[in-house]
Amino acid sequence: MPATHDVLFRTLADPTRRAIFEQLCREGEQTVGSLTTRAGISQPAVSKHLGVLKEAGLVRDRRAGRQTHYGAQLGALAPLIDWTSQMANFWQHRFDRLEDLLRRMDQ
Numbered sequence: 001m002p003a004t005h006d007v008l009f010r011t012l013a014d015p016t017r018r019a020i021f022e023q024l025c026r027e028g029e030q031t032v033g034s035l036t037t038r039a040g041i042s043q044p045a046v047s048k049h050l051g052v053l054k055e056a057g058l059v060r061d062r063r064a065g066r067q068t069h070y071g072a073q074l075g076a077l078a079p080l081i082d083w084t085s086q087m088a089n090f091w092q093h094r095f096d097r098l099e100d101l102l103r104r105m106d107q
Contacts, residue, residue: 004079011056016041017049021058024072031067 012018020035036046050070053059057076062069 005083007056008058008076008080011052011058014049014052016045017053020046020049021053021072024059024070025074029062029069029071031069033067035070 012021016039020039023035023038024030032043032046032050035050036043039046039049050059050061054061054070058073059070060073062071
């Protein structure tokens with residue numbers, strides 16, 4: 001698996017990071033403060049998770065005055081979508097072959 005996949009899988013493997021990313025996907029841009037309120041962890045912990053998400057390319061930040069707004073970068077999921085599609089095609093082909101074999105065995 002390419003390094004891009006490894007980084008994305010590793011980043012999203014953490015349930016807190018995944019929850020923050022999902023919240024940004026569902027609700028759009030948010031500040032660290034609003035993310036902290038919902039995350040149930042400290043502001044420094046949320047900031048650290050956002051840093052990891054940003055480093056993986058899954059979030060972007062935008063300064064507005066004294067606040068930083070974070071938003072999901074959905075395009076960053078493209079490598080994972082491609083990979084899951086390839087795996088789905090691979091397994092579908094295998095299941096089709098198995099089904100053919102079972103049909104031949106029944107005859």
